[in-house]
Amino acid sequence: MMRxxxxxxxxxxxxxxxxxxxxxxxxxxxxxxxxxxxARVLAGDRTAFTELVRxxxxxxxxxxxxxxxxxxxxxxxxxxxxxxxxxxxxxxxxRSSLKTWIFRILANKARTRFVREARSxxxxxxxxxxxxxxxxxxxxxGMWQDPPRPWGPEAPERLLEREDAVRVMExxxxxxxAGQRAVITLRDLEDVDPEETxxxxxxxxxxxxxxxxxxxxxxxxxxxRHLRGASPx
Amino acid sequence: xxxxxxxxxxxxxxxxxxxxxxDRLRFQLHLGLCRHCRAYVRQMKLTARALGRLPESExxxxxxxxxxxxxxxxxxxxx
Numbered sequence: 472m473m474r475x476x477x478x479x480x481x482x483x484x485x486x487x488x489x490x491x492x493x494x495x496x497x498x499x500x501x502x503x504x505x506x507x508x509x510a511r512v513l514a515g516d517r518t519a520f521t522e523l524v525r526x527x528x529x530x531x532x533x534x535x536x537x538x539x540x541x542x543x544x545x546x547x548x549x550x551x552x553x554x555x556x557x558x559x560x561x562x563x564x565x566r567s568s569l570k571t572w573i574f575r576i577l578a579n580k581a582r583t584r585f586v587r588e589a590r591s592x593x594x595x596x597x598x599x600x601x602x603x604x605x606x607x608x609x610x611x612x613g614m615w616q617d618p619p620r621p622w623g624p625e626a627p628e629r630l631l632e633r634e635d636a637v638r639v640m641e642x643x644x645x646x647x648x649a650g651q652r653a654v655i656t657l658r659d660l661e662d663v664d665p666e667e668t669x670x671x672x673x674x675x676x677x678x679x680x681x682x683x684x685x686x687x688x689x690x691x692x693x694x695x696r697h698l699r700g701a702s703p704x
Numbered sequence: 705x706x707x708x709x710x711x712x713x714x715x716x717x718x719x720x721x722x723x724x725x726x727d728r729l730r731f732q733l734h735l736g737l738c739r740h741c742r743a744y745v746r747q748m749k750l751t752a753r754a755l756g757r758l759p760e761s762e763x764x765x766x767x768x769x770x771x772x773x774x775x776x777x778x779x780x781x782x783x
Contacts (some may be wrong), residue, residue, distance in 0.1 A: 515782075520775045524768065529760025546767060553771050557778045604712045613707025618740035619747060627754040640751075640758060659755040665720070684716035691751040 505569040513560060524553060527570060530661050531577055537653035538581035540645075548584060552577040571667055574657075578671045594650040594672045594682070602685050604692070622698045636694065643693035647686050654679055655686035706734045711741045715748050 500508055500522035508526075511519035531552060535545035555576040563572055608617040624630040631637055644652060644660075653672050657663040658679075663671070669679050706714070711734055717723050718731050735742050 515779050517772065517775060521768065521772065524771055525763050528763040528767075532761055546764075550767065550771065550774075554774060554778075557775065604709070606709070609707070609709045613709035615708045615738075615740045618708075619743045621743065622747060622750070625746070625750065627750060627757050630750065630754045631757055636754075637758060640755060644755070655755065659752045660758060662756055680716060680720060680722065683720075684713075687716060687748055687751055688712070690755065691747050694751060695747070 506565060509560060509563060509565075509569065512557075527573055530570065531573065533656050533660055534574060534577055534653075535581060536645075537649065537656045538578070538585070540649075544584075548577065548581050551580045555580060567667075570661075571663070574661075574663070574667075574671055582673075594653055594674050594678075603688055619695065620699065622694070630694075636697065639693050639697045640690055643690040644686075647689060650674070650678075650682045651686035651689070654682040655690070658683055659687070706730050708734075708738060708741050708744075711735070711738070712744060715745055718745075719749070719752075 500511065500516075500519045503511075503519070503522070505523070505526075508519045508523045512523060528549065531549045532545060535548040535552075536542065539545050539548060552573065556573055559576065563569070567575075608615065610616045622630075624633065624636070644655060647655065650672075654668060654674075657668040657671060658665070665676060665679055669676055672679070674682075711731065714723065714727070714731060718728065723731060735745060
C-alpha cells in the first residue's frame with residue numbers, strides 16, 4: 472500500500488541516487504536499469520519511455536501472441552498494455568521485476584479482451600489428447616528401436632547460428648496449442664519461473680508442467696525432423 | 705527399471721525437480737545405462753535453452769510513434 476507523495480518517484484531499491492539524472496542533461500537511457508528508466512519516465516522523460524518500450528516490446532509481443540494468435544490483434548494488446556503501464560507506473564512498487572509487472576498487465580488486458588469477445592481463455596491441458604514421442608519408435612517393451620541421433624550442434628549458440636533451425640523453432644512454437652504456446656513462451660523464451668507462469672495464465676502447477684512437457688516435446692521433435700540426416704556443422 | 709518411453713514421458717518432471725526420490729533414482733539409473741535416452745534428455749535441454757535465445761521482434765517505427773504520441777498525452781493529463 473505504498474503512496475506516491477507529490478512528484479517523488481518510487482524509491483529504487485537497487486539504484487544509487489546518483490543514477491537518477493537531473494532534468495537538464497539526461498544521459499542516454501540505453502543500458503540503464505529498469506528502475507532508473509521508471510523514475511525518468513515518471514519525470515516525463517521521452518527518451519527513457521522509448522528505451523523502456525524498445526526493451527520490452529519483443530517479450531510483450533511474444534506473450535500477447537500466446538493469448539491471441541493474430542499478429543495485428545496481439546499488437547493492439549501490447550499497445551493497450553503500454554497505456555496500462557503508464558497509468559499504473561506510479562504505483563509500481565518494484566516487489567517484482569518490471570518485466571513481470573508488465574506481463575501481469577498484459578495478461579489482464581488479454582483476458583479482458585477474451586471476455587469481451589466471449590471466448591474462454593484456453594490454457595488448460597485438459598481435453599488435449601495424449602501426445603509424446605511417436606510410439607512406433609519404441610519396441611513392445613518400450614525401449615528405443617528408432618533412437619534419437621546426434622544433432623551436430625550440441626550448444627544453443629551453435630544451433631542458433633543456423634537460421635533454418637531458428638525458423639523451425641519459431642514455426643514449431645507458433646503451431647502449438649494456445650496453452651502449450653503460452654507456457655513455453657513464459658518458461659523457456661522469457662525465463663519466467665513456474666509459480667509466476669501459473670499466476671499469469673491462471674492454471675495449476677500440474678497443468679503448467681504438462682503443457683510445458685508437451686510443448687518442449689513437440690519443438691524437439693520438429694528440430695529432430697529438420698536436423699535428421701543433416702551433416703554436423 | 706523404467707522403459708525408454710517412460711523416460712521421454714518423465715523428462716520434464718525430472719528437469720523440474722518434481723520426481724519423488726525413488727523415481728528420480730530410477731530415472732538416473734536408466735540414464736546411466738542408456739545412451740539413447742541420454743541423447744534424448746540432452747536434446748530436450750538444448751531445445752529449452754535455445755528457445756531462450758531466439759531473436760526478438762523489433763518495435764515497428766509506426767507503433768513507436770503511436771506510443772510516443774500516447775506518452776505525450778499521458779504527460780499532459782498529469783499536469
